[in-house]
Amino acid sequence: MTVKKLTKSTPAAGVPFYTPAQNPPAGTAVEKGAEVPTLFTPFKLRGMTLQNRFVVSPMCTYSADDGHLTDWHLVHLGAFALRGAALTIIEATAVTPNGRISPEDSGLWQDSQIAPLKRIVDFIHSQGQKVGIQLAHAGRKASTLGPWHVTPTTHEVAGPEVGGWPDNLWAPSAIAWDQGFPTPKEMTVAQIEGLVQSFADAAKRAVQAGVDTIEIHGAHGYLISEFLSPITNQRTDAYGGSFENRTRLLLDIVRAIRGAIPSSMPLLVRISATEWMEWSGKPSWDLAQSKQLAARLADAGVDLLDVSSGGNNPAQKIVVHPYFQADMAGEIRAELKRLGKEMAIGAVGMISNAEMARSVVQEDGKVAGSQDGKVEVDAENGAKTKADLVLVARQFLREPEFVLKVAYELGVQVQGPVQYHRAPYRKERL
Numbered sequence: 001m002t003v004k005k006l007t008k009s010t011p012a013a014g015v016p017f018y019t020p021a022q023n024p025p026a027g028t029a030v031e032k033g034a035e036v037p038t039l040f041t042p043f044k045l046r047g048m049t050l051q052n053r054f055v056v057s058p059m060c061t062y063s064a065d066d067g068h069l070t071d072w073h074l075v076h077l078g079a080f081a082l083r084g085a086a087l088t089i090i091e092a093t094a095v096t097p098n099g100r101i102s103p104e105d106s107g108l109w110q111d112s113q114i115a116p117l118k119r120i121v122d123f124i125h126s127q128g129q130k131v132g133i134q135l136a137h138a139g140r141k142a143s144t145l146g147p148w149h150v151t152p153t154t155h156e157v158a159g160p161e162v163g164g165w166p167d168n169l170w171a172p173s174a175i176a177w178d179q180g181f182p183t184p185k186e187m188t189v190a191q192i193e194g195l196v197q198s199f200a201d202a203a204k205r206a207v208q209a210g211v212d213t214i215e216i217h218g219a220h221g222y223l224i225s226e227f228l229s230p231i232t233n234q235r236t237d238a239y240g241g242s243f244e245n246r247t248r249l250l251l252d253i254v255r256a257i258r259g260a261i262p263s264s265m266p267l268l269v270r271i272s273a274t275e276w277m278e279w280s281g282k283p284s285w286d287l288a289q290s291k292q293l294a295a296r297l298a299d300a301g302v303d304l305l306d307v308s309s310g311g312n313n314p315a316q317k318i319v320v321h322p323y324f325q326a327d328m329a330g331e332i333r334a335e336l337k338r339l340g341k342e343m344a345i346g347a348v349g350m351i352s353n354a355e356m357a358r359s360v361v362q363e364d365g366k367v368a369g370s371q372d373g374k375v376e377v378d379a380e381n382g383a384k385t386k387a388d389l390v391l392v393a394r395q396f397l398r399e400p401e402f403v404l405k406v407a408y409e410l411g412v413q414v415q416g417p418v419q420y421h422r423a424p425y426r427k428e429r430l
Helices: 071-082 111-126 189-209 223-228 248-258 287-299 326-339 354-361 394-398 402-410
Strands: 043-045 048-050 054-056 087-094 130-136 213-218 267-272 304-308 344-347 389-392
Touching: 054 402, 071 087, 071 111, 087 111, 087 213, 111 130, 111 189, 130 189, 189 213, 189 248, 213 223, 213 248, 223 248, 223 267, 248 267, 248 287, 267 287, 287 304, 287 326, 304 326, 326 344, 326 354, 354 389, 354 402, 389 394, 394 402
Parallel strands: 054 087, 054 389, 087 130, 130 213, 213 267, 267 304, 304 344, 344 389
Antiparallel strands: 043 048
């Protein structure tokens, strides 16, 4: 529906409240042409078109009420859309109650959770932006406390006295996350098949709420990631052992969701490209297997692979540098192109400044953007496209206006929210 109103401003379309339409949406480059960095050019995934390459990465905020999103999430997520993020992905949302990371995590396992989600979707749409949701199951890392409750002298496990379920954790194998954590129970085949259906049912609810895209959380040591790794998956049935068996659950979920959502809706998957256990000398999930998986996901109808890393083993040894995750995204992207596979790539990790955001997605080795000293061009890393979209997390928490700031520093004129017309972004107040 569109609210009809006597007003000079065109009402935003398709939402049940009045607000002026953002035409074009905030974050849209005002000028077109070769001098505009790829970062501020449109990108299409199936039936969804983004006006720039910025995505708000899903981030848990431990503030849901029995899985229901609240006004906190409306204000928190709406701030990013208001200020130019083309796509905002709502935090890890559990498909079953015991699949939440914490008792306060988002959920979509029952119909009552649709309405509060739709309220957020409607607001983001009123700003001309797109919204997605990440569907997840935490596996053996479920029933934990929000991070601000954890200190060197307190335990991370959420017990029943604070709404937790430490005796109801499930995983591919009965292997605890770490010392002091509960040992999960090994899932039966019937439970695995039921979980696949739970993902499909949650996807249907997300479609009812009006989301533009769905992401499957297959990273960071949560349930799907646990199935992928030979360290945490020691099953001897059809879901364990070989690469084909360890990837079976994820591919089953992909096919189930693909069949439950409109053909025009893009489907995203987040993986950990490596679990950073190569040092152990034991078989582990690594970049080579991620490349193989990427090809199979492309064939199964996945539209974008969101490339992260780690989180499946507390003994991981991460080799950190600014592009340590973006480089892996670039390698997977190059392998897909070599194989002739069509699937977009998203890069994450330490994308906290204008030049890094620009260089990750810049096409054809062009050094586009401002040359007036506002930003130092990274000629080496900017010469090779690593991804199609940048997924930014903590920097958006620090600077909800990150899109507008990057545009300013790259010398790109972009549209801001019309209500803020008298306050265009400036680095320093004049």
